[in-house]
Amino acid sequence: MAEFDTSRSAVCTLFEGHYHYGVGALVNSLYRHGFRGVVWVGYRGDLPPWARAARQTPAGYDLEVASGCVIRFLPVETNVFFANYKPHFMLDLWDHYGLEAERLFYFDPDIVIKCRWSFFEEWVDTGVALCLDGAYAHMPATHPFRRQWQAFAGRHGLQVQRCPDEYYNSGFVGVRREHRALLEAWRTLMEAVREEGINITSFKNFEGYNIGDRSHPFYVADQDMLNLSVMVTDVPLSVMGTDAMDFTGAGFTMSHAVDAPKPWKKNFLWLLLKRGRLPVLADAEFLKYIDGPIRLYSPLRLRLKRLNYLASKAVGTFYHRH
Template identity: 40%
Template sequence: MTIAVCTLFEGHYHHGVAVLVNSLAAAGYEGTVWAGHRGPLPEWLTRRAGFERGRARLQVTSRLALQTVALDPPWSLNYHKPAFMRELLHRVPAADAVVYLDPDLVVKCAWSEIEAWLAGGEVALIEDLDGALPSDHPRRQQWRQFFAAHGEQPQRPLERYYNSGFVGVPRARADVLGHWQRICELVAAETGNVLRQRKIGGPEHPFHSTDEDALNFALSLSLAPLRTQGPEAMDFMPGGRHLSHAVGAAKPWQGRHLRGALRGRPPSVASQAFYRFTRGPLASLSPLTLVRRRVSMALATALGRVYRRR
């Protein structure tokens, strides 16, 4: 099965891209990782031997390449996920499916497990930390009222809420991406097209989680079958083995692990997984910085076993 893999990044998230690519190489993914970006590329990439400036491409290993694509949409890159995924299905006509991965995420399982997940032709999704959002929930009612004014009518009720950090769509279900892109554009227009927008207002806001809310409404516009997993598949809960997602404002590549542990916030499982994959073909941090960060991580993890803010 041929799967086109992509991510989006800007600012310091390039550190996450390096480790995501390392994790994909370790998982056995073969092919091109397409990385759309806003702003200049990082020097660790452009100065690396073998980087093709004219093509903005690096052959990372004999079986995996990193292809960057400069982007500048009029809204946050969070809203650009479905458009970029649709573009890849056109750019890579041999692809049977497209998978989007956030740059603060790593792949822990063998890539063959991801392929098997998509082999049945369903849309692959993972529930968010709080995955329950019943079809009669007030938030869904707000969505229905807002989008009805734009001619959007749900085709089915949904009871669960899915994280947009991992979305796998077979080519035959590409209509889901069309719905998601359309809804993203409506939400972006409603909320002001802020270029670096992630959360809006408080949890009571109907589009507090922006592109994620758009995804979850868009899924109700299609009858495409879903193949889903629980929040443990992103390490939001214990027991997962597939992915690890470092959600939240503080990212593992920014360090300050011991400082956080002293305040009762020890490193998450996802932060620890990030450092596992800093050992790989791509390195965005210097060897000295990595040594310091790993020591900080080890001390913070040990402290977290005895001290944690309730």
């Protein structure tokens, strides 16, 4: 296996089930934009079908993607829903798996990057890298959630250091080792959520706790607690807007496929004809990264997937004009 520098930057993500398609596209996008190093992938269940060449290691499995890039698969034994396990996994990489890199980036497995990898390293060197959320980018310092979060933090021994008026998406975060206090606060707060009786083993499904909609301050627990972790720490931040994840136009950094179904599950033409849903930018970006260096589909399925997308675009344009 090729030798490469592991001291600069590392990437991590978490997946189970069909999200392996997103992991493959993410890694392809990273490699094609210049990332070299280790992508640490926590998983439950089976390895992806495209990872049959992975070799077993004491910790899991390693797959050489291409020269200078390796995926390190780590089986994760937890009943916590993976969205709620992000800070635990990131800190475990430094504390229990011997991660050498000074910079650590987490990406959800439904994200691909769009620009040179070195930009992400430059970004995190100016502070913890975060992006504004597409739905709730603006959350004033006096928002009732923030007041409720402050009381919650106080009950668990954490004091608010600042009250921003921005709300951040938890699908991406970049942290330098020296700023790990944010991850430690995030992990503490996720454990505090569980201590207060909120079920964090599923997404927006809180049995025994009255969480029915966004009016609850813990409705999106991982994201809400990321935002509270910013409030209870004073590490420097470097924040990009809603464009950074392609929630609005003119984005150049990454594309986040937040809606369901995910791009790899979509029949684009059927969705257009039956539901009137056109493909979105995240679909187009996903399709750019499905054929290498990791091949996610057979040549026939790859061709059909792209033809299906192109047909939906053509039909959508026709109907729009008429």
